[in-house]
Amino acid sequence: MTRDRSKVIILKDKRRLGYAEYGVSDGLPLFVFHGSPGSRLLFEIEDDVAIDLNLRMISVDRPGYGLSDKQKNRTFRDWPLDLLELASHLQIDKFGVAGISGGAPYALACAEMIPEKLRGVFLISSPAWINMSNHKKKMNRINRMGFTLSKSCPAILSLLYKAMNVRSKKVNDVQLIEAFRQGVKESVIETRMITEPWDINFAQVNAPISIWHGEDDDSAPLEGAKWLSSKLSNSEIHIVKAGHSLYWDESYRKMIYTEFINGYNKEQNKSKEI
Template sequence: MQENMMTLSDGRKLGFWEYGDKQGIPVFLFHGTPGSRTWFLKDDDIANTFGIRFIATDRPGYGLSDQKKHRSVLDWADDIAELADFLKTESFSVLGVSGGGAYAAAVSYRFPERTRLCVLVSSATPFHAGKPPKNMSKENRIAFFLSKHAPWILKKINSSQKKMIDRDPDKYKAALQKGGRHLPEWDNRQLTQEEVLDSTILHLKEAYRQGVEGALYETRLLTENWGFNLSNIQVPVHIWHGEEDTLSPVSEVKKMAGRFSAVTSHYIKGGGHFLTEEEQIWNEILQTILKEAAFK
């Protein structure tokens, strides 16, 4: 595994991994909660074909990136600006998946002059009064509740998951393959694919490299105010979201979309939460980046 790191101005290490065309259109990838910089088992052929340079990152407490105490969602924007400077990249686009959507929005808000395009895939949405929406899956709502009111229980659950991934990954894969009633058919179908399972194991193993504290903190952080108004984002936004997503309900995403000043929404009929694993959708996302974020 490639271990690229830079040292930020406050002394913290930030981990990242590059995919695709190293001379191509720069796009920062922001993983979900939990997640890591390891998005693919091998380099992304589609990104290479389209001339797109992906820079996947570890947020604080994940993978190779040092924890940052009391961090906010908006703090991530400053880390990305430093990484962009380190890579000599003046302007870029951002793509956030699931919990990473909050951070893609934060960078777009904080640095509109540098951000060409904001892509949100299966994105998290702001919570009203700190509470997850009632039409979110019960399992997800419980996790967010525990993150605020009983974090020691959530830590025990996540630590058990980490232990299984580290000691018996095949057992964890078998558990994933069974799917769950809280997931739509789309997502359960994705979890039957060996490549998706192998990628998920690698992704989570890196997410928990330092322990589970990063995921615990960020789960609670997503329940809080993101620290900025979505209506003040001037960067063009593209949303891809499954209509059957149970982890981030499409009804909440449509409310969020209405707050952006310039947005194009792509709602996938029958789609679940795991959209980037579908090659046709991934192609469409990259074609949009190529069209709207290319240097002119």
């Protein structure tokens, strides 16, 4: 049985923010953002890999998920502010961020708002605005329906998420059970957030962005990742033979983390030369 690594801090506005740490306590810090719906427990599988690569991996519950209190009318741009408070609490000055699926827009918001703090930004299986016709056309029916319902009939989407919660308990999907700890409302809200124009100024994102995407992804089709890359002047896209679940392939995860480590080492060597 996995040891519970969960902790909570109280933010300046009195909200609780839940997180868990994996890997090495003095390793290279990387904040990882779960999908939607999801929770900090998604990254329990990473402990051994993080130890092997000397990473300090911090997985954070977004507002309304797991141990984190809800935040009224939140946007993607609110997230970097929460993250800065957590990083300060953990006495971490600079760090990397990686967003998986629905967590990717939050990593992108960090790239715009706190680039001076970042050692690497990774968007993994990222969605894009689904009003792009080609992107929506190639999306699987379930996701397409979910995104549509989030705007046209959120009450029905809420019922579907409740059914997902019931199923997660039957199969003991711990990270999803934790995602729905406070109910399904946040999942409905976040689904709608993804479908609407993101409150991120792409032209202001100058931090290097690494995009990893599966060519067979039908949950967040590749066209969306290519569109994101075209909007981000300092991005590199890695297209791999995988679907939306590329993150579950340990070999790809190690490739992503190794890119992060190599980028950090390169930066350190440059600093020594100056």
